[in-house]
Amino acid sequence: MTDHRTEGPATAPPLLLGPSLGTSSALWDKIAPELSVTHRVVRWNLPGHGGSAADLIGPGATVADLAGLVLALADALGIDRFAYAGVSLGGAVGLHLAAYHPERVSSLAVICSSAHFNGSKPWEERAETVRREGLAALAETANSRWFTPGYTVPRLVEDHRNADPEAYAACCDALAAFDLRDRLPSITVPTLLIAGREDPATPPAHLREIADAVPGASLTEIAGASHLAPAERPEAVLAALRGHFGGYASRGMEVRRAVLGDAHVDRAQARQVPFTARVQDFISRYAWGEIWTDPTLTRRERSMITLTALVAHGHYDELALHVRAARRNGLTPEEIGAVLLQTAVYCGVPAANSALAVAQRMLAEVDAEGAEGA
Template structure:
């Protein structure tokens, strides 16, 4: 076993012991939840490459002399993956090491060291540093609360105070940490350029400073992009992920539009684009009902440091993790407003499709500023997601939602979910998990048989709206129109003529005027 700080024969550079912070904010929370880690040094089995990547593995023995360098690259199609760069004379040794680390072997990777702004180069509003790390401004609610900490990451041009409405609505269920990104709020101002790696490194440094080993990570807009990158590069640090009003998979037209906005910021400054930005973020109805709140937001936005805002917006405009989303391991909630033009529902659907264990919420009638327009609704969705109470297994919510969409269609489910409020959100989760996962995934019955039983029971109870919805589901599950006619005869005999007439009307409405799908046995009255 190799002691931390020394170099083993194989040439892998081990972690240097962590230095306990002396700042008041770094003091252990009391009582310290199990998911919060103190300032103890790393395990001897824990190795760090030049980029600060950490992975626990068994001690490496029998390695021939040479060198291996590990890096987390957020560029060039290898975001969030471990890359092992090998010198020509140790390919065999490197392959063994890569296999043990479950890494990908890549020749001659262009390694970019993790950059830090040297002390003294930040602007006059900079706070003190912790070692070589930026001292980010942070707010902590409920240090002594039990449970996994919830960490909130805001967007470009915003600040931690923009979470206040959501924080109030979340209540006291768990510790809540929010912080100002570099160049924002009360955190240090500085010039760029920056990239997504810098924000990820800032986040992880703050988590280490606070002793947080894992958290429920919530990011909005640029914060959502940062949260995705953290979940990819440091999966062990994210228990659950919430991505709000974020971007992924921009089209060529959308890329041109966001780059045009970047050009406008560089030429006109933050003040020059403030009014246009606020119009893009808030609905006209909200602006009319809350003019004072919108004016305050515009003043706060215009007060952003120009260099810092431009550097952050460039990261938002040029970063896209769409091709890497399948690598996110944490259960994920994706949410946006139905009228958000910068982070449209199409992007959120793409994220939900590509992230393996995910669920999607589209909030009807709002734009980008969901934290301001509907903080209670956002908090209700987050609380439901972070405390799922799954009946059978951790994936019950996502599995149930997949079945629900497969049977009833995306449009039907999206319409039902868009009408949720703080009262009905728990009910929607309940039926998704218990009805669509516990019942509809029972393989002792086929999907067709589930549909037949549901049609019979909803008709018998006179629930014609549900009968109509499940008629669509029955067709999607493979029932033919002539089989629906046979079901209708059974309903009429066993449930009565009024039930049969109602069911016939629902079937006729679903089939519409498609005479090839309709049957002559359907009654007309």
């Protein structure tokens, strides 16, 4: 059986994590423990990598063979249906599973991967070189292929050096033969693509190609990330995976989009960088996933409270955003005006005057947008 590591409650929804070629399950060290709070996380190793036996595959192996090993592992663990996330070759395995075994996959995240890997020749040549010379020389170039300049994860580079050459070459054979582009439109599971903006191996265009072809798929690009984004930018990858796979962050993202609109949320996501990723995750989980989903108050009532609080603290940029949100939540312009008039009594007339100016401008923009769409 494929070597694996399991974390999290046995009764939690299962989530399988697949590695990139040359790495081990250590690729997920900064992410798996966090995901295991809400999921039964299973990290698996490629043949000849980590603790997996090298003879699980041989020359001429395919991604379908690797997907078969994952399904066998899931069966052995008593897992019928699972969420799946994978990096590079691990992501290709996820695409294959979603395309050919959709009954087993509940949702999918494909990270720094592709529906094809730039043709067969480079991988055939790499497989030949590795079978002839081993992995030592190739491991010396791992940092430039995997990370942005100046960054490294010694444990992963050592895993690359210690992988079994024959099994590694067989994985190269699988990449050489892989091309799933014609099957992408058939994928129906919820799908997230995550691209590293600095990734030379599978640049964002490769992930965009998948996102454009898979119905309903979404794409997140992570600044400052190369090919092994989960190791180099774990906070940003974690936030994206939490949003996709469920829990408060996922529910919060749905409410956030419903209240603030897709355009605003998409802009916020596009501006996200590793420095802000944890704050964005906190907002999605706490503000939108717990507070705004509490049924004690209606969204109309929450909008009135929010408008008042923003006026009280002079947060007029946020006020503009929440005037739009209030209209989405069913407040009329007259009701918004009445709320702001109330703030004149308890927050002060100057604050209310500033708020009314902001609200007047935003309501005019909303009306204009409505007229254009009519």
